[in-house]
Amino acid sequence: MSEFRILHIINGMTCGGAESYIMNIYRNMDREKIQFDFLLRDNHGDSFYINEIKSLGGKVFFVPSFPRHFLSNYIETKRFLSKHNCYSAIEIHGNALIYVIPLIIAKRLHLNNIIMHSHSTKCAKKIYEIVHKWNRIYIHRMADVCLACSKEAGKWMFQSNFTVVPNAIDVKKYVFPKETKEYTEEYVLCNVARFLEVKNHSFLIDLFYKFQMLHPSSRLILAGEGPLKEKIMEKVKRLNLDEKVEFLGEVRDVEYYLANATCFLLPSFYEGIPLTVIEAQAAGVPCIVSDRVNREVRITDHVYFAPLEHMGCWIDLIERSKNAGKCKREDILDRMSGAGYDVEQNMELLTKLYIKGTKFV
Numbered sequence: 001m002s003e004f005r006i007l008h009i010i011n012g013m014t015c016g017g018a019e020s021y022i023m024n025i026y027r028n029m030d031r032e033k034i035q036f037d038f039l040l041r042d043n044h045g046d047s048f049y050i051n052e053i054k055s056l057g058g059k060v061f062f063v064p065s066f067p068r069h070f071l072s073n074y075i076e077t078k079r080f081l082s083k084h085n086c087y088s089a090i091e092i093h094g095n096a097l098i099y100v101i102p103l104i105i106a107k108r109l110h111l112n113n114i115i116m117h118s119h120s121t122k123c124a125k126k127i128y129e130i131v132h133k134w135n136r137i138y139i140h141r142m143a144d145v146c147l148a149c150s151k152e153a154g155k156w157m158f159q160s161n162f163t164v165v166p167n168a169i170d171v172k173k174y175v176f177p178k179e180t181k182e183y184t185e186e187y188v189l190c191n192v193a194r195f196l197e198v199k200n201h202s203f204l205i206d207l208f209y210k211f212q213m214l215h216p217s218s219r220l221i222l223a224g225e226g227p228l229k230e231k232i233m234e235k236v237k238r239l240n241l242d243e244k245v246e247f248l249g250e251v252r253d254v255e256y257y258l259a260n261a262t263c264f265l266l267p268s269f270y271e272g273i274p275l276t277v278i279e280a281q282a283a284g285v286p287c288i289v290s291d292r293v294n295r296e297v298r299i300t301d302h303v304y305f306a307p308l309e310h311m312g313c314w315i316d317l318i319e320r321s322k323n324a325g326k327c328k329r330e331d332i333l334d335r336m337s338g339a340g341y342d343v344e345q346n347m348e349l350l351t352k353l354y355i356k357g358t359k360f361v
Contacts, residue, residue: 004034004088004355009102012042013049013060015224015250016194017275018093018119021149021167023049025350028170028343031057034354037087039080039102041065041073048225048250066099078105089113089354092143095120095272097135097157098128103142113356116143117165118157120272121150121294124198132157145353150296153272165350167275168343171336173255174282175329180259187211187218187322190261190285192254192276193268195226200267200290203308205232207267209239211315221257223248258283263321266290267308273297278341284332286321288314299339300332 013019026036037059040047050060063076081090081102090111092102095118106114116139123129139146139158146162148154154162189208193199201222208220222232222245229247236245248257254276258264264280266289277297280287286302297303302324306313336342 010093091115096132115145118148118153122270150273166340168346177255185219192223195229
């Protein structure tokens with residue numbers, strides 16, 4: 001049994017940015033010393049990473065969803081934390097300070113090493129901002145440690161007194177992929193994102209519709225799942241793009257598809273530090289992202305910001321990206337390491353953070 005066990009509290013373990021970050025850490029952690037458990041509230045036992053978590057030695061627990069089952073969520077979360085009170089650290093992941101029930105309960109139970117981790121810079125709904133700003137007043141009383149994926153995400157959730165922990169990846173996996181996908185099209189455009197409103201897939205399809213009329217030898221590859229996927233698939237069919245757009249679903253080997261892509265597109269309405277853009281840069285792929293995305297995501301010289309109001313700008317950047325060339329592998333390794341995005345660099349900081357609490361017995 002591992003000497004220290006850490007409890008991660010998060011909505012679910014689908015193939016999202018925060019989830020992928022946690023798994024990158026988990027895979028590289030010394031699991032003889034530190035193990036991860038998960039408390040989820042999505043009630044989906046078939047979530048993308050569940051089987052891998054169990055294979056790595058982690059345990060997965062579920063409580064009722066929030067906010068739909070507010071009262072039962074509170075009761076079950078309190079029951080769980082009261083019973084499982086020997087974790088060295090409890091790390092709660094969120095995009096905003098909406099779900100603070102675990103923070104409140106953990107503090108009342110005098111549990112050790114309560115960590116709040118910010119992964120975004122905005123609320124999904126306007127109404128949530130009121131709750132977020134109210135809870136922000138008290139966050140430093142509830143959390144012992146505050147972490148953020150970027151400076152902007154830290155200011156959004158904590159205002160001050162936080163530590164930036166970049167969304168690190170296994171850089172070498174992207175720089176030196178074992179296998180790569182070969183394409184026959186002149187332009188291959190990629191996007192990796194959950195099918196959510198914030199990811200703006202509808203814009204992406206409209207963009208590709210116009211682009212492929214100018215460049216018939218083009219393909220759009222979409223990786224990910226989510227509640228809006230069926231709606232986007234219907235739009236693709238309506239525009240007669242079935243043969244041009246490929247839906248991959250959730251994939252574990254995204255580097256296989258990225259390696260020979262022309263460019264990576266991310267037209268999100270807002271983001272913290274999108275892990276997918278970090279991965280694309282590590283693969284040497286030029287990235288064109290919305291000008292509403294945090295500028296801190298630009299690690300290499302091949303990240304371009306474009307306004308959502310001017311689709312022509314996106315088309316021009318896609319055409320230019322084809323001749324941009326790729327960064328040298330050595331330069332990518334140096335850039336990623338220098339910016340703190342190599343997962344091996346994060347291990348020392350996180351290990352010290354996790355083992356400051358009690359040992360698991």
